[in-house]
Amino acid sequence: MEPLLRVKDLHKHYKDGRYTVHAVNGVNFDIFPGEAVGLVGESGCGKSTTARCILMLEQPTHGKIIFKNQDLAAMSEHPLRSWRRFFQIVFQDPNESLNPRFNVKRTLKEPLFLHGLYQDSHQLGELMKRVTLEIEHLERYPHQLSGGQKQRVGIARAISTSPDFVVLDEPTSSLDMSLRIHILSLLRRLQREMNMAYLFISHDLSTVHNLCNRVLVMYLGRIIEMGTSEDVFNNPQHIYTRALLSAIPIPDPAIKRKRILLQGETPNSRDIEVGCSLQKRCPYVRQECSFPVPYTDLGKRHLVACVLAGSEIINGS
């Protein structure tokens, strides 16, 4: 199968005074039609910046965004506009992404009009049904909806143009746990019904494990491990992934785990250095780590940028 999206050597740098922030620093991955890919990592590692570049909400500093065999990064504004119906985004905070002065009807109509896809109000009713909202809700304004309902409106807006690809940037982070699971099951149902591919961004690894087929683990602007959910969650091979997973508390008092504690805080993405970006915090650091670390392929495209990947040191003991 051909990938739907190929991201090639993506960089995004920002100027911050006399520093350069390397928010995204050489990222490569593919997304295939209909699959859900998780993008995880700690705050500031570059997840949202990656998403904004892929969707061309920002011009990448360098790199190719090949969507259905077209390089979006090289496209001019006019043709890009007509391509936008094929890729959409849902944001974390529906309060920020929904216009408080628009009722639901107007919010949903807008993208349809923009792409010349609006037929009749029946279409809006169908859309509401899809995301399990009532027709009456069409007349409501954001302040008259609960958090979960607002997030469903955000989802309805994103899927209205029947996109092939949707970025979900922390769509459930602002929701309570009993709601989170419903939005996830809704997202999964929609994905299957409409055969959409997802890039699901989250720092909540439990959510990603439950929704995604594949996972990309990002640290300081780079993807340091990627593979199937099974491989990454059950057999993580980068020290950072292992530390991250071991830090997540498990709601089961019967489970006692060994925790890998990283030293210090997440460094800033302007202090980039040659070699593994984890070297200052890694309890296993060695000399090779200060040279560029290529990916080791452990099979089934399980790629790990750690000199210890697959070694005894990680897997023994």
Add this chain to the structure above:
Amino acid sequence: MSAPIIRVEELTVSLNTDDHQRNIIDSISFDMFPKEIMGLVGESGSGKTMTALSIMQLLPKTIKICGGSIWYEDKDLLKMTSREIRTIRGNKIAMIFQNPRMALNPLMRVGDQIARAVCLHCEVSSEKSKSMAVELMSQVGIPDAESRARSYPHQLSGGMAQRVLIAMMLACKPKLLIADEPTTGLDVTIQAQIFKLIKEIQSEIGVAVLLITHDFGVVSEVCDRVGVMYAGQIMEISSVIDVFTNPKHPYTQRLLKSILRVDRKSDLDTNKALSPISAVFDSPGCRFASQCDCVRPECLWERPKIYTDSPGHSVYCFNYSRDNK
């Protein structure tokens, strides 16, 4: 068992607006014992923060305590004068918040803020308090404490700012620490460091901790006991082991089913959605009744009585209390 250090009895707290009064905390009771870590879990709006602020007597102006007592060492905090409260708040009972930077003075170096707390609580010279502040900072794991003491709050990461608040708390050696979602907004690797620190301090100085969270993972790893809140009512209180292995209340059971775990896949399609908490505040009975699968007629108009399943495990639900009569 030793005597509780704090005893909340039928605490009721209400929000008064122009047209009506709403009990955002509806007659809750619980005890806390010395040196234990008790969790308070519940979804957004369930009243966790208001419970904490009632104990601290720091409620916003529109919100009033309208019933119950909060006993601290045989004295009812609710009957104390504001001067008496001040000898306890920040002294015997301290609190750390979700947003540590907001709790710090933005215009003052953090070392000086800690030193001021030291001065307030120990009779030492200001010179001595400064060196004690630096000591406290390294004790809570702040690297380069001497130079970090000269930082202003905005120059610190969220994790470091929370450590500064913990250092200030240490200066006063409280008997009870209330931690209201102290790691929300921090990364999990930093969260793990902060909870490790809180547990170390708890066992070192023997402070009891009331830990507010909505994360059952944190409850499981950090707490000894837990209270489950919904819409201003406590639904169940039990040991951490019991809440996971033998949850009694229909709400607790429902909540546990909606947990996603990182170490395995769950069935995403099991639960019905709960309505937002704000919709159930005015019910005179069990506030979970409109969403409960086991609801009985009395649930709608009468408050469930306490049912003690085993020592230390209480449930407020008519399904049990009926048999108990």
